[in-house]
Amino acid sequence: MHGLVWLIPVLPFLGALLNGAVLKGRLGKKAVAWVACGLVGLAALLALLVIAGYLGSPEHAAHQPFERDYYTWIPAGAVHTPDGVKNFTVSAGLLVDPLSCVMLFVVTFVGFLIHLYSVGYMAHEEGFQRYFTYLNLFMGAMLLLVLGNNYAVLFVGWEGVGLCSYLLIGFYFKQEFPPYAGRKAFIVNRIGDFAFLIGVFALVSAFGTLKFTELFPRIAANPTLVQGPYVLGLSLAAFIALSLFIGATGKSAQIPLFVWLPDAMAGPTPVSALIHAATMVTAGVYMVARSNVIYQLAPGVSQLIAVIGAATALFAATIGLAQTDIKKVLAYSTVSQLGYMFLAAGLTAYSAAIFHLMTHAFFKALLFLGSGSVIHAMGGEQDMRKMGGLKAALPQTYRTFLIGALAIAGIFPFAGFFSKDEILHAALGHGRWVLYGVGLFTAALTAFYMFRAVYMTFHGTFRGTHEQEHHLHESPPVMTVPLWILAVGAVVAGWVGFPGWNVFERFLEPVLLRPAGLEVPEHEIGALIPAIVALAVAALAIYGASRVFGGDRGLEGGRAWAERFPRVHRLLSNKYWVDEIYDATVVRGFWATARGLFRFDASFIDGLLVNGTRHATVAFSLLSGLFDKYVVDGLVNLVGTILDAGSRTLRRVQTGSVGSYALVLAAGMFALVCLYMALRQG
Amino acid sequence: MLEITTNHFLVLSFLLFVIGLVGIITRRNMITVLMSIELVLNSVNLNLIAFSYQLSDLTGQIFAIFTITVAAGEAAVGLGILIAFFRLHDTANLDAAVELKG
Numbered sequence: 001m002h003g004l005v006w007l008i009p010v011l012p013f014l015g016a017l018l019n020g021a022v023l024k025g026r027l028g029k030k031a032v033a034w035v036a037c038g039l040v041g042l043a044a045l046l047a048l049l050v051i052a053g054y055l056g057s058p059e060h061a062a063h064q065p066f067e068r069d070y071y072t073w074i075p076a077g078a079v080h081t082p083d084g085v086k087n088f089t090v091s092a093g094l095l096v097d098p099l100s101c102v103m104l105f106v107v108t109f110v111g112f113l114i115h116l117y118s119v120g121y122m123a124h125e126e127g128f129q130r131y132f133t134y135l136n137l138f139m140g141a142m143l144l145l146v147l148g149n150n151y152a153v154l155f156v157g158w159e160g161v162g163l164c165s166y167l168l169i170g171f172y173f174k175q176e177f178p179p180y181a182g183r184k185a186f187i188v189n190r191i192g193d194f195a196f197l198i199g200v201f202a203l204v205s206a207f208g209t210l211k212f213t214e215l216f217p218r219i220a221a222n223p224t225l226v227q228g229p230y231v232l233g234l235s236l237a238a239f240i241a242l243s244l245f246i247g248a249t250g251k252s253a254q255i256p257l258f259v260w261l262p263d264a265m266a267g268p269t270p271v272s273a274l275i276h277a278a279t280m281v282t283a284g285v286y287m288v289a290r291s292n293v294i295y296q297l298a299p300g301v302s303q304l305i306a307v308i309g310a311a312t313a314l315f316a317a318t319i320g321l322a323q324t325d326i327k328k329v330l331a332y333s334t335v336s337q338l339g340y341m342f343l344a345a346g347l348t349a350y351s352a353a354i355f356h357l358m359t360h361a362f363f364k365a366l367l368f369l370g371s372g373s374v375i376h377a378m379g380g381e382q383d384m385r386k387m388g389g390l391k392a393a394l395p396q397t398y399r400t401f402l403i404g405a406l407a408i409a410g411i412f413p414f415a416g417f418f419s420k421d422e423i424l425h426a427a428l429g430h431g432r433w434v435l436y437g438v439g440l441f442t443a444a445l446t447a448f449y450m451f452r453a454v455y456m457t458f459h460g461t462f463r464g465t466h467e468q469e470h471h472l473h474e475s476p477p478v479m480t481v482p483l484w485i486l487a488v489g490a491v492v493a494g495w496v497g498f499p500g501w502n503v504f505e506r507f508l509e510p511v512l513l514r515p516a517g518l519e520v521p522e523h524e525i526g527a528l529i530p531a532i533v534a535l536a537v538a539a540l541a542i543y544g545a546s547r548v549f550g551g552d553r554g555l556e557g558g559r560a561w562a563e564r565f566p567r568v569h570r571l572l573s574n575k576y577w578v579d580e581i582y583d584a585t586v587v588r589g590f591w592a593t594a595r596g597l598f599r600f601d602a603s604f605i606d607g608l609l610v611n612g613t614r615h616a617t618v619a620f621s622l623l624s625g626l627f628d629k630y631v632v633d634g635l636v637n638l639v640g641t642i643l644d645a646g647s648r649t650l651r652r653v654q655t656g657s658v659g660s661y662a663l664v665l666a667a668g669m670f671a672l673v674c675l676y677m678a679l680r681q682g
Numbered sequence: 683m684l685e686i687t688t689n690h691f692l693v694l695s696f697l698l699f700v701i702g703l704v705g706i707i708t709r710r711n712m713i714t715v716l717m718s719i720e721l722v723l724n725s726v727n728l729n730l731i732a733f734s735y736q737l738s739d740l741t742g743q744i745f746a747i748f749t750i751t752v753a754a755g756e757a758a759v760g761l762g763i764l765i766a767f768f769r770l771h772d773t774a775n776l777d778a779a780v781e782l783k784g
Contacts, residue, residue, distance in 0.1 A: 656783030658715070659776065662703075666707070
């Protein structure tokens with residue numbers, strides 16, 4: 001059954017082809033939805049069968065991946081590596097192993113639900129068919145990313161999801177901001193992708209292959225080469241690891257390349273749920289986990305990843321405290337949770353990172369879809385200050401949103417509790433107290449801002465216009481059913497990683513091998529204390545949020561806090577002015593450079609070189625013209641004139657009188673005879 | 683009695699040649715010109731025979747016979763051309779043959 005794995009990415013691509021090209025403009029909304037959702041649903045079903053097939057196969061029993069190359073994509077030829085000459089080819093191939101099984105499940109399952117939800121959410125929008133084309137295209141690219149058996153196929157998926165992200169952020173292209181946000185996302189991602197490519201090139205030059213199953217054994221078998229000095233004082237492993245990680249900071253919105261993600265909320269909300277929360281932005285985490293063999297040989301880079309992850313988590317969580325746009329809150333929360341995943345990856349707790357990735361996919365997709373349901377009911381309003389008391393009008397949305405909020409806050413027995421506990425436990429297990437403290441504090445902030453959002457949106461009294469209040473309605477079943485399914489996922493997804501009975505970690509073990517000496521001790525009863533501490537902190541934060549924002553206080557509690565710390569509030573609500581700083585330095589610097597180059601172009605290149613060449617050419621042509629006219633033509637005319645004059649003269653000789661010819665003949669003869677005689681005498 | 687030597691022949695031959703040449707140059711009638719050409723050719727024949735006699739070598743006489751033969755051909759062709767010309771122009775005057783005048 002798992003031999004059919006190639007069909008999984010092909011089906012969504014087929015959907016994109018059908019909706020985007022073959023049947024473009026010929027289908028009604030209903031048929032478009034059936035094609036798009038049907039093919040993705042089929043892919044999801046097939047994914048389950050493939051996973052089941054792989055789990056029952058002898059390869060899985062032998063801890064081996066299932067791998068197949070479909071055709072040779074780039075037959076590049078010989079590459080000189082330190083290990084000797086390798087025949088470097090890149091194949092289009094797919095790989096099924098426990099890690100890709102997890103990603104496959106998350107992407108197809110969450111993706112399918114979001115497709116379903118979109119049918120309801122986008123029902124009244126223009127560009128319905130275009131939307132589903134992009135969404136299917138995204139699914140195909142994302143599946144290629146998680147299933148590819150080498151870095152090149154992964155990169156194709158990586159760029160493909162980036163493209164779809166750009167297209168979908170700028171979906172409302174008639175407005176001013178979304179296309180700008182799309183460009184911003186694309187450009188920021190390109191910076192990361194550049195570094196990613198550098199890392200891939202370094203891999204090719206050092207090992208002559210990009211295939212995971214060949215590359216990682218070669219690296220593991222050759223630690224001296226990998227850890228020797230390479231460039232800039234980095235070892236080869238550190239160089240590759242750092243390059244790939246910079247790629248991941250772009251895609252997964254980490255410091256310093258996180259600025260695009262909050263603006264990406266300009267796209268439709270289901271897109272934010274699918275691409276900018278559940279799947280695409282986690283590609284960086286997946287890639288780091290996939291490359292764990294490299295990262296374990298580069299401990300310095302791993303440390304850096306952990307620090308950047310923790311810093312991003314804290315930084316974004318503090319910004320989330322002061323946002324008033326419900327989607328912005330969730331966006332910063334996503335950045336923060338991605339930071340959490342990188343914290344885990346940096347601590348070499350890759351299975352914890354993937355675990356959090358999975359649970360996060362469920363509860364963050366749920367929260368985004370819930371916020372989408374709210375926005376849908378509010379007629380496009382996203383400002384939480386104009387909401388309030390929505391739980392009466394939107395009971396289903398409220399309940400599912402609450403489950404999502406509890407899950408992200410890390411309340412037992414919801415999914416977030418288990419995955420966050422794994423990460424904090426890893427920090428403790430390595431004795432990294434500062435990282436643990438930051439993680440714990442971030443968890444408290446997360447619980448606080450999420451419940452701030454819950455209270456501002458669903459509790460208290462309605463603060464919007466009368467018209468909006470009249471319009472309020474619960475979303476149709478096509479939207480609420482996916483919400484409930486995701487809500488179930490947000491509860492149970494964590495149970496596979498129950499402390500002391502961690503099926504998830506054992507499942508991923510063949511891929512995410514732990515090097516000797518870095519084992520995290522098994523959970524014991526004593527180790528439950530950190531979990532209880534985390535739970536207590538989260539509960540306390542929720543209680544705090546209810547004191548500030550709960551009940552009928554509405555906006556008063558928040559305003560009081562903002563007035564008490566005006567500077568902090570200004571700092572947070574302006575997102576630390578990071579966008580402004582980037583604008584003042586990078587963007588403005590870029591513009592200034594561009595303008596300088598333009599001036600150089602206009603004055604030197606255009607003025608001196610191009611126009612100078614023009615003037616010189618014109619002058620030379622004039623001279624050349626004169627030469628032609630007087631010297632060359634003059635010579636030609638001279639020949640003509642001479643011939644003319646000569647002919648005029650000589651024609652007189654031809655009198656036509658035979659007598660005169662005979663006289664000349666006789667005279668000539670006489671002259672010749674005289675000449676002969678004279679010469680003979682002499 | 684004056685002995686007739688080669689020089690006498692040469693003088694006679696020279697006179698005949700000059701008479702023929704002057705006839706060719708000055709005469710307008712084609713028939714007269716043809717006759718003058720015969721005169722020139724026969725002056726050469728006389729020259730050849732005179733030297734042949736002096737040197738006791740028959741080659742000169744044979745040459746003369748060749749010349750007479752060629753002169754007969756020439757006269758035939760020349761008269762043919764003359765008749766053709768006369769038919770065309772109704773005259774045997776050489777001044778009428780000026781088609782190639784420059």
